[in-house]
Amino acid sequence: MDKTTSDSSPVINIFVASHKDVEYPESSILRPIQVGAENAPVRFKNVLHDDEGDNISDVNPMYCELTAQYWAWKNADADYYGFCHYRRYFDFSGTPHEENIYGEILDDYIDEGTIREYGLDDEHIANQVEGWDVIVSPVNSVRRMDGYANLKAHYSSNKHLHLKDLRHVYDILCRRHPEYRDDADAVLNGHEASFCNMFIMRKDIFFDYCEWLFPLLDEFTATTDMSYYDVEGLRTPGHLAERLLNIYLKHQLRMGKGWKVKHLQCVHFMFPEKTQSLKPxxxxxxxxxxxxxxxxxxxxxxxxxxxxxxxxxxxxxxxxxxxxxxxxxxxxxxxxxxxxxxxxxxxxxxxxxxxxxxxxxxxxxxxxxxxxxxxxxxxxxxxxxxxxxxxxxxxxxxxxxxxxxxxxxxxxxxxxxxxxxxxxxxxxxxxxxxxxxxxxxxxxxxxxxxxxxxxxxxxxxxxxxxxxxxxxxxxxxxxxxxxxxxxxxxxxxxxxxxxxxxxxxxxxxxxxxxxxxxxxxxxxxxxxxxxxxxxxxxxxxxxxxxxYAGFDKPWKNPWCDFAPLYWQYAQHTPFALQLMAQVAGIEPPHTPAHHERVIAEDSPIRKYADKLAPIGSKQRELLKTVARKVQGKE
The missing domain is CATH 3.90.550.10 (Spore Coat Polysaccharide Biosynthesis Protein SpsA; Chain A)
Structure with missing residues (x-):
């Protein structure tokens, strides 16, 4: 893909990695790319594919969105290279938005309203990118998230990941690039980082980063037996890259590169799937x-x-x-x-x-x-x-x-x-x-x-x-x-x-x-x-x-008026037993929340914790650390 431009403006390519056919903002800068395309059951139309040209599409189950980064490195030509996900984008609006403790702005759909609100158009994107060397998501604290002591504890808390893998890639890094040891120690023993593996870099920086990153991950995968890892465990190289990005940037800045670094908020769309329209x-x-x-x-x-x-x-x-x-x-x-x-x-x-x-x-x-x-x-x-x-x-x-x-x-x-x-x-x-x-x-x-x-x-x-x-x-x-x-x-x-x-x-x-x-x-x-x-x-x-208008329903009271007629039909559906369970007062099983909280939302001590140790305070961080130790998570 050749770099083209009609004026002196720099060419910005921000690749949106996706393994789903979802909605995308209309933009010449945002470039949707199907990752894992080589083994995908369906090939998406009107997007790039990471299995064309020089590629590593076949290792997408391990490298996740990194297969898009590799493809861009080897096949695209631009002045700026950026990466986000089909459900996570940078907020290019220039207007601060409320975010959760995980450092994300939560919204529902990618539509005209949210595209305007978060500046997901060429003009806003260019205004935010031009003149900067590196753009990453905001620095967030794992103590703020869930009371982890440091990034190693945060990594280890994921039950699908193995701390030995983080140690292994650390050893590979220190052997290949001993000058990075201090920076790796500072990042992994620290409690702050930019998450989501999203960034925008000038071409020379991006190429340098790729030349540094992929050999590390290639050696890791070549020397690590993941034969019995679960699906999420196989994604370990992707998880490691999220930490390695922070180590790379910390080292380069410590070396006095003088890069202009900007942090843009991350907006997480809960429902990025395509909105359907019915046809005759x-x-x-x-x-x-x-x-x-x-x-x-x-x-x-x-x-x-x-x-x-x-x-x-x-x-x-x-x-x-x-x-x-x-x-x-x-x-x-x-x-x-x-x-x-x-x-x-x-x-x-x-x-x-x-x-x-x-x-x-x-x-x-x-x-x-x-x-x-x-x-x-x-x-x-x-x-x-x-x-x-x-x-x-x-x-x-x-x-x-x-x-x-x-x-x-x-x-x-x-x-x-x-x-x-x-x-x-x-x-x-x-x-x-x-x-x-x-x-x-x-x-x-x-x-x-x-x-x-x-x-x-x-x-x-x-x-x-x-x-x-x-x-x-x-x-x-x-x-x-x-x-x-x-x-x-x-x-x-x-x-x-x-x-x-x-x-x-x-x-x-x-x-x-x-x-x-x-x-x-x-x-x-x-x-x-x-x-x-x-x-x-x-x-x-x-x-x-x-x-059956009103509160008295045949699936609650089988003696209500005309209930036998209702059950004459209901017994033939695949949900008959569920209706019978409702008659018996049996509630459907509860689905736990996505993020496990140290102090649950319905915990009787939460209201006291919120008063004595407000969110974001030092007392709160101490309280969560203690809670994790008591629960055996630290």
Whole structure:
């Protein structure tokens, strides 16, 4: 790769090492490179590959991101060489950001907002790099991190690494470069270093560093038996390089090189994976050509609600017509890959269905959304995203995940909603409360929701949404801004009733039969206007959709109203045992946090530790050191 430039500005290449196909900022300076490409199952498009030209791609399991450094050394030509990771970038904004004790700024996604915030564009990068000799991440203290005495103790604390390997590379270094001994001792016996193996260097410095580093690591790997190391243990050369970088820089500066060294903060993106966009089903699947025969049904759920969602999906397809294809789309942000696979495997028995997932977190993360009911989750707001997430649909069905489908939703989908925004069932619970003597619900409906006829209030768990009209009412940003108001009783349902007045088609109660939660049929529904109450009672005889709205759920109380019908479907899903466990009150196992804390977040002594020894104080460092010794970690 030849060095080219249109003016006198230096050429800066910052290589972004990745073994995943992720999002990258658009930049001529940031150069994504697939590491371990030689043995990768998939070759990424539109990126560099570390197995081309002179390379060591085959040793990527040991050398990690160093295979990108080697490739750049041997194949690229620039004035500045830099390296970061697919999830960790330098902050080029010039604006300080709050960081955690590990010296990282934490953020979620690589998107337009974060690219602006952290200056991940050519102009900001060039402004921060030009004129400097070396740029590394901020110096951080392992005492601040977790109370380690020094870098050797920090290295040894990793249960996958072996302190003998650090001693071995130290011996190799001292034999090859005895002038580095004092610097190695100072770094390894000290408690400060720049971490993450990220740096930017002038060409001559980078070449000198590579000529020094790789022979050390090559001798280490040639003289170390790692045959029985685990996966993380095999990455030992990468871990060693992180320490060697600090030794190299300390020595060069002690020798009076006079380099201009800058420290830039490191931003760690938690979710760098590509954000997907859904396509029309006739483009996504070759065997679905007729869009007129497609019935799109949208759900919203999180990982904890997967067993219930799967029951809903199973019931829907057991009653679906073979004459239609059902595009089942789940709006989610944390459903595990394993659970998605189980759901996909179950749905494979239905050739007239496609199950797809859409991660909403990049869209919804900027809004403060809360619910005022314990049995309502923030996933309920995801329906406001549908009009943008599915631009190729003008009409969809939306279903909650705490229901079972007992009829063919294709019939519901073909409800005439021309000129209207929503088709829904009137809410008997709300209508009954309107007739209560205290008048509180009527006052709320008229004053908060501004409803001219509160008896038109609908239940939002089953909807036919005319997206053309919904888009006319509000943009997604406007819907979510309204939803950020915490004073609604029924959250998004109240908002939809408020904003869609006069644009609602009211459908048969059989399409959203709410079960009898805590005797509400007698105590609340019976207070509703007589025609509505009688229609509801009639709908209970042959419900097309049975909705377990409220706190009394069949996976919590198998004696609740219509629970046998629910379990008739639930028993056939891969999550039946998990639902049964919930009936028995068995909680799912807890997943420990990524970083083990010396003093746990929920420790009863933590609040006293925070008062007596604030984070960052000398007392705190002493306290953590003592705690590590007591726990045998020092």
């Amino acid at each position: 089903l006739n483009q996504a699947r070759d065997n679905v050509a007729d869009m007129n025969r497609i019935v799109p049904v949208v759900f919203a759920a999180d990982n904890a609600y997967v067993p219930m969602l799967t029951t809903t999906l199973y019931s829907l397809m057991e009653n679906a017509s073979r004459g239609f294809h059902y595009d089942l789309i789940v709006l989610e942000r944390n459903i595990s890959a394993y659970n998605k696979t189980l759901m996909q495997n179950m749905m494979a028995q239905y050739p007239n269905a496609t199950l797809r997932f859409f991660d909403v977190d990049p869209i919804i993360g900027d809004y403060t959304l809360t619910t005022s009911n314990a049995h309502i989750s923030v996933e309920t707001y995801y329906r406001f995203l549908i009009q943008d997430a599915l631009p190729f649909y003008d009409r969809i069905i939306y279903l909650d995940s705490d229901l079972i489908v007992n009829g063919d939703v294709a019939d519901l989908y073909h409800t005439n909603v021309d000129g209207k925004a929503i088709a829904a069932v009137r809410d008997l619970d709300f209508l009954g409360n309107l007739n209560m003597p205290d008048g509180k619900r009527r006052e709320y409906a008229e004053n908060k929701l501004g409803m001219t006829n509160p008896y038109d209030y609908f239940q939002a768990g089953v909807l036919v949404m005319n997206l053309k009209e919904m888009r006319k009412l509000h943009s997604v940003a406007e819907w979510l801004t309204i939803a950020s108001d915490p004073d609604y009783i029924y959250n998004d349902q109240d908002i939809l009733n408020q904003e869609c007045q006069g644009k609602v088609v009211y459908i048969d109660y059989a399409w959203d039969v709410m079960h009898d939660c805590a005797d509400r049929v007698k105590n609340i529904f019976s207070f509703a206007p007589a025609p509505a109450y009688k229609a509801y009672l009639e709908s209970r005889k042959e419900p097309k959709i049975l909705h």
